[in-house]
Amino acid sequence: MTDPSFDGAPTQAMPTVTMRRDLEVRFSGSGSEYFRIWIVNLLLTIVTLGVYYPWAKVRRLRYFYGNTVVGEHPLGFHADPKTMLRGYLLVFLMLALYSVAGNFSPLAGLLAFVIVAAIWPALLKSSLQFRLANTSWRGLRLRFRGTVGGAYAALLPMFVPALVIIAGVAAIPDETQPPDWYVLVFSGTFTLTLLLAPWLWWLLKKYQHEHYAYGPERTALNAGVASFYGVFLKTVLVTMLGFLVFFAVIGLTVEAGGVAGFGRGGEGSGKLFAIVIGVAVALVSLFAVQLVPRPYFTSRMQNLIWSRTASTNIGFASRLRFWPYFGLTLKNWLLVVLTLGLYWPFAAVATARMRLEAVRLQFDVDPQTLADQGRAGEGEAAGDAAGDLFGLDIGL
Amino acid sequence: MTASATELAAVEYFDGRSARAQPVRLSCRDAELRIDGEGVQLGVPLRDVQWPERTRHGVRVAQLPGGASLHCADAAGWDAFARACGRGDTAVVRAQQSWGWVLASIAGLAIFIAVAYQWGLPWAARAALPLVPQTVDAAVGEQAFESIEVHLLKPSQLPPARQQALRAAFARAVAAQPAGSVPPHRLLLRAGEIGPNAFALPGGTVVVTDELVELVDDEVVVGVLGHELAHVRHRHGMRMLVQATAIGVVASALLGDFSALLAAVPVWIGQAAYARDAEREADADAVRFLRNAGISPAVMVTFFERVRADAERRAQERARVRDGAAASAPPPAAAPVEDRTGDARSDDRSWLGIAIASHPADAERIRYFEAEAARR
Numbered sequence: 001m002t003d004p005s006f007d008g009a010p011t012q013a014m015p016t017v018t019m020r021r022d023l024e025v026r027f028s029g030s031g032s033e034y035f036r037i038w039i040v041n042l043l044l045t046i047v048t049l050g051v052y053y054p055w056a057k058v059r060r061l062r063y064f065y066g067n068t069v070v071g072e073h074p075l076g077f078h079a080d081p082k083t084m085l086r087g088y089l090l091v092f093l094m095l096a097l098y099s100v101a102g103n104f105s106p107l108a109g110l111l112a113f114v115i116v117a118a119i120w121p122a123l124l125k126s127s128l129q130f131r132l133a134n135t136s137w138r139g140l141r142l143r144f145r146g147t148v149g150g151a152y153a154a155l156l157p158m159f160v161p162a163l164v165i166i167a168g169v170a171a172i173p174d175e176t177q178p179p180d181w182y183v184l185v186f187s188g189t190f191t192l193t194l195l196l197a198p199w200l201w202w203l204l205k206k207y208q209h210e211h212y213a214y215g216p217e218r219t220a221l222n223a224g225v226a227s228f229y230g231v232f233l234k235t236v237l238v239t240m241l242g243f244l245v246f247f248a249v250i251g252l253t254v255e256a257g258g259v260a261g262f263g264r265g266g267e268g269s270g271k272l273f274a275i276v277i278g279v280a281v282a283l284v285s286l287f288a289v290q291l292v293p294r295p296y297f298t299s300r301m302q303n304l305i306w307s308r309t310a311s312t313n314i315g316f317a318s319r320l321r322f323w324p325y326f327g328l329t330l331k332n333w334l335l336v337v338l339t340l341g342l343y344w345p346f347a348a349v350a351t352a353r354m355r356l357e358a359v360r361l362q363f364d365v366d367p368q369t370l371a372d373q374g375r376a377g378e379g380e381a382a383g384d385a386a387g388d389l390f391g392l393d394i395g396l
Numbered sequence: 397m398t399a400s401a402t403e404l405a406a407v408e409y410f411d412g413r414s415a416r417a418q419p420v421r422l423s424c425r426d427a428e429l430r431i432d433g434e435g436v437q438l439g440v441p442l443r444d445v446q447w448p449e450r451t452r453h454g455v456r457v458a459q460l461p462g463g464a465s466l467h468c469a470d471a472a473g474w475d476a477f478a479r480a481c482g483r484g485d486t487a488v489v490r491a492q493q494s495w496g497w498v499l500a501s502i503a504g505l506a507i508f509i510a511v512a513y514q515w516g517l518p519w520a521a522r523a524a525l526p527l528v529p530q531t532v533d534a535a536v537g538e539q540a541f542e543s544i545e546v547h548l549l550k551p552s553q554l555p556p557a558r559q560q561a562l563r564a565a566f567a568r569a570v571a572a573q574p575a576g577s578v579p580p581h582r583l584l585l586r587a588g589e590i591g592p593n594a595f596a597l598p599g600g601t602v603v604v605t606d607e608l609v610e611l612v613d614d615e616v617v618v619g620v621l622g623h624e625l626a627h628v629r630h631r632h633g634m635r636m637l638v639q640a641t642a643i644g645v646v647a648s649a650l651l652g653d654f655s656a657l658l659a660a661v662p663v664w665i666g667q668a669a670y671a672r673d674a675e676r677e678a679d680a681d682a683v684r685f686l687r688n689a690g691i692s693p694a695v696m697v698t699f700f701e702r703v704r705a706d707a708e709r710r711a712q713e714r715a716r717v718r719d720g721a722a723a724s725a726p727p728p729a730a731a732p733v734e735d736r737t738g739d740a741r742s743d744d745r746s747w748l749g750i751a752i753a754s755h756p757a758d759a760e761r762i763r764y765f766e767a768e769a770a771r772r
Contacts, residue, residue: 028454029454030452033451033452033492035498036491036492036493036495036498037492039498039501039502039505040488040491040492040497040498040501042501042505043501043504043505043508044488046505046508046509046646047504047508059449059488062449063451066448066451066454066455066457067451067454069454069455072455072469073417073455073467074454074455074457074467076457076459076465078459136465137415138410138415138416138417139410139411139412139414139415139417139463139464139465139467140410140412140413140414140415141412141463215414215415367415368414368415368416368417369414369415369416370414370415371413371414371415371416372412372413372414
């Protein structure tokens with residue numbers, strides 16, 4: 001209505017022009033400082049026979065969150081250790097019952113598995129809810145808006161293969177002589193699970209990354225299942241390549257060692273040879289699962305998932321490169337083993353730094369203007385404890 | 397306390413409902429934290445403020461009741477202000493901040509683990525054992541026996557008369573023991589792929605192989621059975637299970653974050669040391685068992701010598717077969733199970749150190765039995 005030239009008032013100066021701003025993630029934690037936190041935590045946890053564990057966990061998370069600086073503001077972690085202790089006791093009890101049940105009879109094991117499978121998705125949901133509701137940035141709590149129904153839809157397919165196998169064990173009369181059909185069912189289920197693994201993983205990640213919320217912003221994961229299959233496939237290829245290189249190196253070493261040791265001969269060189277073989281086998285298995293595929297999968301998956309996660313006004317980008325991450329993993333392993341575990345806190349800090357600092361955030365909106373949309377449930381600490389025990393993580 | 401220290405500028409206030417930062421200044425007066433800024437006028441009792449823990453780096457964030465928070469990028473300024481407000485560090489934070497305390501923690505941890513390992517764990521396992529019903533021993537033993545039986549054992553090939561004689565000798569020895577010192581058990585004779593061997597399982601199943609019976613006199617077998625009965629009587633198998641579980645828990649607390657694989661190593665090493673102690677205990681019982689039966693402990697020396705000679709013979713045979721490139725080489729007779737009483741290779745492994753070998757070296761055990769035999 002009014003003449004546009006009169007709209008010069010400061011309040012209307014920049015109404016819809018989006019100002020893209022990139023926020024970097026910086027990790028300011030230090031290995032030596034975390035080492036001191038870790039060792040004191042460890043002492044208190046062991047001396048109190050584990051009761052201190054939730055306090056230790058809160059201290060650790062506060063340290064890591066507090067040193068994760070997004071833009072100019074750190075994350076905050078607010079969980080109450082006392083609530084978490086209750087959760088841990090509950091989950092511990094459940095886990096104890098579960099592990100005892102399997103010893104009595106296959107049927108009891110099956111029953112316990114079904115019970116765990118039945119409540120596990122609900123636990124996952126409340127674990128995510130608890131974790132996010134206790135995480136803040138710029139004084140504003142994050143939220144997890146997933147539903148229980150969504151958790152069941154995302155997780156139940158994961159339990160089907162295990163259920164088939166456990167039910168099979170319960171059905172066959174003699175475990176030591178499984179009938180032919182069981183072998184067929186077992187191998188069939190196993191193959192199918194392998195083929196479906198990327199899809200199952202995608203379901204889980206989709207559920208997680210579709211429901212993170214910050215103020216009015218709510219994330220979505222714009223990655224199809226095909227991209228997950230791509231990462232899994234490439235991980236398999238890289239693993240095989242790693243094996244080839246490793247075997248070539250070992251082969252050459254043994255060849256050289258064999259030629260050198262041949263002159264002396266006798267029992268001694270045979271024993272030495274056996275030791276060399278034993279060490280080599282241990283190294284290969286370590287290499288096979290820990291050193292090559294894991295960093296490769298972790299880095300590629302982090303990049304895929306976080307680069308495709310975005311809300312209306314907030315986007316993420318992750319550029320974690322494989323070779324530096326592989327080098328870091330190798331170095332961490334070496335030093336942890338050489339120092340009998342004492343290097344572990346330094347390794348944890350270095351890993352967190354590399355993984356977190358690979359991430360950038362793009363804001364199409366001024367963070368100043370974001371506000372919470374009413375209070376949401378905070379989730380159960382039991383869920384958080386369960387997530388801990390079953391190795392669940394946000395993925396960063 | 398300088399006047400400036402009780403005031404702090406350049407602090408950001410977040411109300412907890414929006415991400416908007418509001419610049420404020422803090423001051424401390426009458427046990428109350430004053431927060432003053434444009435549109436923010438607050439007073440919070442000092443004890444309701446959740447102060448940040450002092451760390452070397454990082455923005456200081458204090459939590460206020462109701463979800464609001466204060467951020468301060470000037471860590472040193474904040475710490476001075478907090479001190480001026482009468483806020484000290486908690487004991488845990490002080491410990492974390494000082495290398496002296498950290499070193500003390502490391503030492504404390506090491507001492508704790510050493511003491512627990514040396515005395516605490518065996519004591520706890522012994523104390524916990526009566527709480528585990530005997531039926532569990534039986535169930536575990538039965539399960540273990542089934543899997544061994546299927547894969548490694550065959551029915552005994554010994555002539556019935558020979559079996560009879562051995563059982564009679566064993567029964568005589570058992571009858572000579574003081575009442576209550578012999579646990580319920582069953583003796584099984586088996587052939588198989590485990591060489592001259594004997595082992596006991598939780599619940600009382602004791603297995604002797606044909607190769608052992610053929611290698612030595614019945615008196616020697618009785619001594620070996622005395623040793624195995626001691627394992628049953630002291631419930632060594634179950635104790636080992638309890639201890640392995642406990643070591644596993646501690647190891648995973650220490651290393652589990654990093655790698656489950658590494659966390660399994662202490663279980664393996666720790667087990668071996670406890671297993672050696674169990675063997676010593678069983679050897680001592682075997683001596684008593686033999687004495688009560690009127691047999692000299694010296695028979696056990698014969699046992700070790702025979703087993704060693706047998707192992708050497710087998711090794712030479714294998715070498716001959718290998719050199720002769722015979723197509724039908726017999727499978728090597730070495731498959732460690734639950735409890736190898738005769739392990740003739742122990743000496744070769746001495747370089748691995750006392751921690752790893754699961755049995756005391758043969759030489760040590762031979763000396764022990766010789767000394768016991770001489771004492772009578």
